[in-house]
Amino acid sequence: DQQVKQNSPSLSVQEGRISILNCDYTNSMFDYFLWYKKYPAEGPTFLISISSIKDKNEDGRFTVFLNKSAKHLSLHIVPSQPGDSAVYFCAPATQFGQGTRLTINP
């Protein structure tokens, strides 16, 4: 019973363009959502979070949007940079999605 789904296993974006990573969840009781970035052979790194009382949170190039009625959140990265190439996990509370591998092409 997967409560968190990241339906795109991979995403390829050109450098300088916008990257949009999506996440769907089923449990309406989730009230805090985190995004993590993970490089190979390293642990996840906390990126940005959003509370359920908000619908948007920005931190530099990263913006997270939350649509509670659709049980959907997304992470926008703009402009995308080569160093953004990594696996991104969304995590409502302590549940993790399967991850999306983002590749930024020069």
Place this chain on the structure above:
Amino acid sequence: NAGVTQTPKFQVLKTGQSMTLQCAQDMNHEYMSWYRQDPGMGLRLIHYSVGAGITDQGEVPNGYNVSRSTTEDFPLRLLSAAPSQTSVYFCASSPGGLPQHFGDGTRLSIL
């Protein structure tokens, strides 16, 4: 500025052996947790602790034990290793209830 330190980085065990995965943090965080990551999957919570002397089960606790005698350390014990426990294990800490700082993982193979 060590953050969260996990040892060992790699380990190979035989079925039935026991071992302890070590995790230490130097940020005085109350909350610590253990996750496992299997290929193609997200991280799954094994056990967590909200402070010294307090531990609780996560999503996949069977086959694992934890203890929290100090704020700094949160070891994970495999009592009798099974091939299904082959995975990458991550320890995390945070000042609050959600993981923020992760170690670099222990890659464990059970033969």
